[in-house]
Amino acid sequence: xxxxIGSGANGYLRPELVCPxxxxxxxxxxxxxxxxxxxxxxQNETNARNFPGLNFTLxxxxxxxxxxxxxxxxxxLAINTFPPAGRFNLWREAIxxxxxxxVDAVIVAxxxxxxxxxxxxxxxxxxxxxxxxxxxxxxxxxxxxEFGVKRVVLPRMLTVGxxxxxxxxxxxxxxxxVFGNIGMMAEGRCSLTNYATGIxxxxxxxxxxxxxxxxxxxxxxxxxxxxxxxxxxxxTRGENAGYPTICKGRYRCDARTGAYxxxxxxxxxxxxxxxxxxxxxxxxxLKIEGRQRSRAYVQAVVSAFRRAVDDILANREPALAELxxxxxxxxxxxxxxxxxxxx
Amino acid sequence: MRDDAAELTLGPVWFNWKxxxxxxxxxxxxxxxPVSTVYxxxxxxxxxxxxxxxHYEAVTERLRAANKKVVFSTLAEVMLKHDRxxxxxxxxxxxxxxxxxxxxxxxxxxxxxxxxxxFMNLYNEETFAVLAQRGAQNFCLPAELPAPAIRALCExxxxxxxxxxxxxxxxxxxxxxxxxxxxxAHGRTKDSCQFVCENDPDGLELRTLDGSPFLIVNGIQxxxxxxxxxxxxxxxxxALGVSRFRLSPHTCDxxxxxxxxxxxxxxxITAEEGTDQLEALNLSAPFSNGFYHGKPGYSWIASxxx
Numbered sequence: 001x002x003x004x005i006g007s008g009a010n011g012y013l014r015p016e017l018v019c020p021x022x023x024x025x026x027x028x029x030x031x032x033x034x035x036x037x038x039x040x041x042x043q044n045e046t047n048a049r050n051f052p053g054l055n056f057t058l059x060x061x062x063x064x065x066x067x068x069x070x071x072x073x074x075x076x077l078a079i080n081t082f083p084p085a086g087r088f089n090l091w092r093e094a095i096x097x098x099x100x101x102x103v104d105a106v107i108v109a110x111x112x113x114x115x116x117x118x119x120x121x122x123x124x125x126x127x128x129x130x131x132x133x134x135x136x137x138x139x140x141x142x143x144x145x146e147f148g149v150k151r152v153v154l155p156r157m158l159t160v161g162x163x164x165x166x167x168x169x170x171x172x173x174x175x176x177x178v179f180g181n182i183g184m185m186a187e188g189r190c191s192l193t194n195y196a197t198g199i200x201x202x203x204x205x206x207x208x209x210x211x212x213x214x215x216x217x218x219x220x221x222x223x224x225x226x227x228x229x230x231x232x233x234x235x236t237r238g239e240n241a242g243y244p245t246i247c248k249g250r251y252r253c254d255a256r257t258g259a260y261x262x263x264x265x266x267x268x269x270x271x272x273x274x275x276x277x278x279x280x281x282x283x284x285x286l287k288i289e290g291r292q293r294s295r296a297y298v299q300a301v302v303s304a305f306r307r308a309v310d311d312i313l314a315n316r317e318p319a320l321a322e323l324x325x326x327x328x329x330x331x332x333x334x335x336x337x338x339x340x341x342x343x
Numbered sequence: 344m345r346d347d348a349a350e351l352t353l354g355p356v357w358f359n360w361k362x363x364x365x366x367x368x369x370x371x372x373x374x375x376x377p378v379s380t381v382y383x384x385x386x387x388x389x390x391x392x393x394x395x396x397x398h399y400e401a402v403t404e405r406l407r408a409a410n411k412k413v414v415f416s417t418l419a420e421v422m423l424k425h426d427r428x429x430x431x432x433x434x435x436x437x438x439x440x441x442x443x444x445x446x447x448x449x450x451x452x453x454x455x456x457x458x459x460x461x462f463m464n465l466y467n468e469e470t471f472a473v474l475a476q477r478g479a480q481n482f483c484l485p486a487e488l489p490a491p492a493i494r495a496l497c498e499x500x501x502x503x504x505x506x507x508x509x510x511x512x513x514x515x516x517x518x519x520x521x522x523x524x525x526x527x528a529h530g531r532t533k534d535s536c537q538f539v540c541e542n543d544p545d546g547l548e549l550r551t552l553d554g555s556p557f558l559i560v561n562g563i564q565x566x567x568x569x570x571x572x573x574x575x576x577x578x579x580x581x582a583l584g585v586s587r588f589r590l591s592p593h594t595c596d597x598x599x600x601x602x603x604x605x606x607x608x609x610x611x612i613t614a615e616e617g618t619d620q621l622e623a624l625n626l627s628a629p630f631s632n633g634f635y636h637g638k639p640g641y642s643w644i645a646s647x648x649x
């Protein structure tokens with residue numbers, strides 16, 4: 001177990017660095033950059049990043065597992081959506097394939113999928129996806145008892161102190177998100193995309209499908225973004241327009257005089273400054289979001305986190321500036337949004 | 344399903360009503376509404392729960408005296424210490440049936456007959472089998488399930504001795520969050536909210552930048568602006584095997600709403616006549632039924648016109 005390897009005399013446990021692999025090329029990049037584990041999904045609605053051009057065929061996954069294992073990296077397969085009744089077979093086949101190929105763990109969210117995997121392949125290691133929304137010790141213990149879950153990916157709504165407290169009350173490992181683009185709504189409990197487009201995040205594995213995204217430019221070159229028929233945001237000429245996601249859009253309401261981010265500003269998560277605390281809070285694995293990101297991004301983020309974790313373990317001051325740089329651009333852009341006249 | 348087996352139920356009030364209004368609402372439901380089961384309990388925010396506690400006993404007694412079954416519905420999102428204590432105390436009280444809305448409630452309810460609520464991810468027959476084995480007897484489906492999945496679930500559930508319930512009226516719950524969006528709209532936080540949600544008994548409307556009504560904020564919950572209305576689909580839902588039909592409370596005249604749905608279930612009036620009666624309520628937002636028809640949730644498919 002990662003937590004037992006190289007735990008330092010300084011009280012830090014060596015965490016497993018879990019990195020995104022949207023494609024076979026990204027998987028190789030992440031492994032080469034120092035990932036202890038990579039996570040990926042099949043090219044269908046069994047995973048929560050079911051986007052065109054992403055994910056793995058059976059043959060690709062098989063080759064990827066060989067590549068990763070040869071370099072002592074683990075492969076975690078996300079089968080973390082919710083099969084609607086009548087279509088369970090696709091998810092059953094995904095579990096069967098995962099067991100046959102020999103992935104190191106399957107990341108599940110649906111109770112039926114978890115139950116099928118636990119009963120059919122008792123040796124197959126199960127991780128509980130953030131999509132299951134288990135945010136309390138009792139909820140996590142339910143999944144451990146019923147399905148033998150070995151690790152929970154915690155919703156990122158918790159503070160480090162709360163994570164440490166949960167660690168004391170559950171019989172499984174903890175994986176925590178540390179970096180990337182994360183929505184404001186509780187994962188696995190959001191039908192906003194389906195409401196606007198007819199495509200379900202939980203059942204189809206897609207949030208804000210590209211086919212329903214529209215950009216409209218007016219005569220002054222202001223840009224309006226829509227999801228389906230709904231306006232999600234507006235940007236003045238030359239500004240960096242965000243991808244229209246309902247929970248990151250701007251709206252109006254009677255309690256406010258102007259447009260505002262009703263749910264969250266379009267910032268991305270960066271917990272690099274909290275790494276030392278997380279590594280003492282009992283977190284077994286640190287997760288980086290971004291299966292939809294480029295290989296260059298994966299390379300930069302994974303190697304920066306690799307160095308930071310290794311520095312902390314060796315009692316060196318971690319260099320976190322690169323990671324801050326990867327998010328700061330967005331923050332500055334966001335700041336500029338506030339002063340525009342159209343608001 | 345035989346028509347006389349169809350039950351009309353009333354879901355929990357999702358909004359922060361004034362406690363006296365809340366109590367009077369249930370008194371009137373007890374006295375006048377043709378519903379067989381009433382779900383009580385604060386499912387959105389544990390901070391609000393103490394506001395209603397003084398009235399639970401009287402409300403429960405009044406409902407039971409009117410031969411209505413009372414079920415306590417648990418919090419939809421359980422995270423903080425206070426949330427956890429609430430779920431613990433509801434689930435370990437042995438004199439009330441409980442509807443579980445998150446996995447921590449399921450943890451406590453193992454081996455006891457219970458309901459599973461619409462905030463649980465109840466998507467398929469395999470999940471139903473797991474939960475039925477642990478004591479689940481009634482499943483209220485997530486609002487986004489389309490008709491083919493409901494049909495498949497009904498077929499699978501016949502072997503489980505459990506009933507299926509579907510929301511047929513009221514705004515759709517679309518998302519939950521750790522953050523309180525009501526507090527945020529007022530420049531406050533969940534901790535400093537001063538219960539500002541009490542000003543919006545049907546929720547706070549968000550409009551898009553081009554002025555179109557879009558979503559409704561209710562504390563940590565985001566809802567549809569439109570009102571789900573499956574009165575036209577009642578015969579089809581019954582034929583699929585759904586036996587319980589849930590109305591979600593709003594400030595409109597819920598006794599009239601319940602009476603219209605009951606009359607259609609009993610075939611005293613047609614679905615078209617029921618639709619006309621609901622339209623006469625003059626709600627502030629349109630009706631929707633898109634999810635059931637596999638369309639965007641806000642859509643309205645005029646199935647009644649067949």
